[in-house]
Amino acid sequence: MDNALGDFLRSRRARLRPQDVGLVGYGPRRVPGLRREEVARLAGVSVDYYVRLEQGRRGPAVSDSVLGAVARALALDEVERRHLFDLARPPAPRTPAQPAVRPGVRSVLDALGGAPAFVLGRRMQVLAWNAVADALLGFSAVPGGYNAARQIFLDPAARTLFTRWEEEVAADAVAFLRLDAGRHPDDPWLTALIAELSAGSSDFRALWAAHRVKDKTHGRKHLWHPATGALDFAYESLTLPGDPDVLIVAYTAEPGSRTAQRIALLTELPAPAMAGAGAGPG
Incomplete structure (x- = not known):
């Protein structure tokens, strides 16, 4: 870099x-x-x-x-x-592998029930998810594993799914990826991902050149799903103990809100998978 x-x-x-x-x-x-x-x-x-x-x-x-x-x-x-x-102070060159998701973490995802939740690892690779998150975001439908940055910038459907794509999603994704690049400057998989996104998206190139950095902590996401219509979530990110590069991200809705009522509909639909793990380096 x-x-x-x-x-x-x-x-x-x-x-x-x-x-x-x-x-x-x-x-x-x-x-x-x-x-x-x-x-x-x-x-x-x-x-x-x-x-x-x-x-x-x-x-x-x-x-x-x-x-x-x-x-x-x-x-x-x-x-x-x-x-x-x-x-x-760049670290010694190494290629950190994505950690395996512990069974206990998968149990936490399932225990969250109607709240969409997933595990986000290095290079914004989604490593595991619960059923409602899969129904909402379609993790298991992406061959080779779901990389959030790749989907945001290279899948045109992301601009429909995330109704505030520019304000809430694109810039924050690049800023979070910048943090990852700073922590792991010699990761060839990350370098390849950035090259792929730069080649495929002028929006990514412009945002990457701005050198903005932001951690993924909490915020809001506005989505539109064909089965439910508009959805308004708050989200929280929790770092896993012992795995500083791995987060559990959970979307929540106010009890009794229109979003809470609509997300309940997703749990009643046939889900593509109850829980899964992304494959590949991301």
């Missing part, structure tokens, strides 16, 4: 104006955002050192204090700050 650290720093620098960080800007600027020397001054490092950071010539180690100072200078939020540390 070439100079991911430099690309990220430049993207964060470009979004700030001098007045945003208490500086006085003098004269016209050829490009938007802070200049390198301004970031260096705010971070308390030499201009040469900051330039080397942006060029990827950071040396064997960058101290916590320097990275923290750069994060403050660029007004990074907590997720962006963690991403900066990941990029500045």
Whole structure:
């Protein structure tokens, strides 16, 4: 992923104006955002050192204090700050395999009953799901395993399924995938997935170039299903103990709401599968 650290720093620098960080800007600027020397001054490092950071010539180690100072200078939020540390200190090259989903986790999915729930692993690969999630999102119908990023950007049906595709789904998916790339920069499967999405979707290319990062924690999803019509869910994501790269994602609806009534209809339909596991690296 070439100079991911430099690309990220430049993207964060470009979004700030001098007045945003208490500086006085003098004269016209050829490009938007802070200049390198301004970031260096705010971070308390030499201009040469900051330039080397942006060029990827950071040396064997960058101290916590320097990275923290750069994060403050660029007004990074907590997720962006963690991403900066990941990029500045890449791990030893390895290809992390998707973990097996424990039987107990599958039991948790089934115990959630009428709440659509699934397990999301590395590279946004869906690893397991319960019956109502399958009826809602069609995980088992995708040959070779369901990759959420691939479905969002390469399956035209996703724009009908997710009625707020642009606002709620596309940008957040890319921002979450960026976090994965920062944690695992030498994963060839992830590199191949990003290349596939970039080749197949101009929307993905534009969003990827923005270098936005966001963790998947909670939010809302608005969907349209042919059997039920419009559905409005809140969702929560829970990291599995011992598996920091694996999440349980559960969609919930207010009791008695129209969505709760409609999702109950899905549980009465013949489901394509009660529970399953995605195949392949994703």
